[in-house]
Amino acid sequence: MNIRQLEKIDTLFVNCHLCTMADDRLSVIPDGALAVTGQQIAWVGKEEELPEALLKNIHLKARIIDCKNRWILPGFVDCHTHLVWAGSRCREFEQRLLGVSYEEIARSGGGILSTVTATRAAGHAQLYEASANRLTALIHNGITTVEIKTGYGLDLDSELKMLEVIQQLDQSFPVHIEPTFLGAHALPPEFKDDPDAYIEQVTQVLIPRVKSQGIATAVDAFCESIAFTPKQTASVFRAAADAGFNIKLHAEQLSDSGGAALAAEFNALSCDHLEYLSGESARKMAQKKVTAVLLPGAFYYLHETKKPPVQLCRDLNISMALATDLNPGSSPVFSMTLIMNMACNLFGMTCEEALLGATINSAKALGLDSKKGSLEPEKEADLVIWDIETPSDLCYLAGLEPVKQVMIKGGFLDTKA
Numbered sequence: 001m002n003i004r005q006l007e008k009i010d011t012l013f014v015n016c017h018l019c020t021m022a023d024d025r026l027s028v029i030p031d032g033a034l035a036v037t038g039q040q041i042a043w044v045g046k047e048e049e050l051p052e053a054l055l056k057n058i059h060l061k062a063r064i065i066d067c068k069n070r071w072i073l074p075g076f077v078d079c080h081t082h083l084v085w086a087g088s089r090c091r092e093f094e095q096r097l098l099g100v101s102y103e104e105i106a107r108s109g110g111g112i113l114s115t116v117t118a119t120r121a122a123g124h125a126q127l128y129e130a131s132a133n134r135l136t137a138l139i140h141n142g143i144t145t146v147e148i149k150t151g152y153g154l155d156l157d158s159e160l161k162m163l164e165v166i167q168q169l170d171q172s173f174p175v176h177i178e179p180t181f182l183g184a185h186a187l188p189p190e191f192k193d194d195p196d197a198y199i200e201q202v203t204q205v206l207i208p209r210v211k212s213q214g215i216a217t218a219v220d221a222f223c224e225s226i227a228f229t230p231k232q233t234a235s236v237f238r239a240a241a242d243a244g245f246n247i248k249l250h251a252e253q254l255s256d257s258g259g260a261a262l263a264a265e266f267n268a269l270s271c272d273h274l275e276y277l278s279g280e281s282a283r284k285m286a287q288k289k290v291t292a293v294l295l296p297g298a299f300y301y302l303h304e305t306k307k308p309p310v311q312l313c314r315d316l317n318i319s320m321a322l323a324t325d326l327n328p329g330s331s332p333v334f335s336m337t338l339i340m341n342m343a344c345n346l347f348g349m350t351c352e353e354a355l356l357g358a359t360i361n362s363a364k365a366l367g368l369d370s371k372k373g374s375l376e377p378e379k380e381a382d383l384v385i386w387d388i389e390t391p392s393d394l395c396y397l398a399g400l401e402p403v404k405q406v407m408i409k410g411g412f413l414d415t416k417a
């Protein structure tokens with residue numbers, strides 16, 4: 001880069017080790033330095049190679065941070081959450097531990113529809129407060145970009161209420177938020193005998209309205225035996241593509257419904273869950289460069305046994321991303337480090353794959369990899385200083401959350417450090 005073109009350096013990190021995730025590898029720089037100008041990274045490299053011109057260009061009021069030999073990694077990107085909800089499913093968790101089946105719980109008013117009932121009943125302020133507390137927890141665990149889905153409203157007013165809460169979170173927190181419309185998450189009770197009529201409502205009324213308000217960037221759906229068929233999902237995707245939304249999909253979680261191939265056909269950014277992904281669908285994902293988002297939290301909470309085909313994804317060079325899938329039923333998990341630990345222990349991912357999955361690959365799943373997910377010049381300065389011996393500690397140590405400092409777009413967050 002041409003240092004003479006640099007604007008004044010605002011923050012310079014020295015005495016640190018960097019794990020940049022550049023070139024789809026950990027790309028470790030021991031004894032490194034990193035310079036930030038405004039909201040962007042200006043320079044990354046070995047401290048002893050800091051350019052003279054850059055040192056001369058340091059702002060009078062610049063912060064020079066001695067990292068005391070700690071590690072700097074890109075902030076985590078959580079590319080799949082259902083963070084906005086009302087109510088609790090803790091009682092359901094307890095019932096399942098006592099052997100009550102998911103079907104019995106659903107029949108007695110539990111399951112996803114209990115969250116829909118509670119979310120519909122909640123006022124904007126109540127929903128915002130509960131969601132803000134969850135978002136705060138994610139940020140303090142090193143997450144600097146979060147995707148948030150709707151899908152607990154399932155009618156026009158309630159889905160818009162969820163999107164407005166997401167918008168308010170985006171305005172109130174420094175973290176970058178990607179809002180996703182997930183109207184085709186479950187069949188609302190008022191349409192229980194006519195799923196096609198609900199899909200028509202989603203494609204003809206909800207998607208156009210969400211588009212006109214400009215409050216979502218992507219459309220997602222749940223293609224599964226207990227949710228919507230590939231044909232219904234295709235209708236949703238057609239409407240979403242016509243309106244110019246990015247496309248994402250929940251598929252192949254409990255069975256192979258062919259959803260992943262459909263996602264590839266519509267050039268989806270990502271296809272998520274994928275325990276039952278077939279070789280044929282995987283090849284279509286590879287062709288279209290669809291990112292595979294793996295969600296070990298849901299696998300763990302639902303006591304699933306069929307693992308996603310990690311080796312197949314490696315063989316086909318499909319990018320694997322990780323996310324918390326934060327939701328009240330199948331993944332009430334607030335920690336990306338715990339998710340990485342599960343990805344290694346339950347799915348057989350390597351520490352390097354898990355770290356790439358939580359950063360650059362997760363940014364790919366949101367179409368944000370040109371701005372986020374790695375420590376490279378001109379990318380946004382979203383980073384975390386960790387008190388660890390080696391990056392793999394973030395996969396190996398469970399429950400520690402050794403965050404020392406979080407920076408989002410060049411600004412420091414108040415943390416527990």
Ligand SMILES: [Zn+2]
Nearest residue numbers: 080082250325
């Ligand atoms: Zn989900």
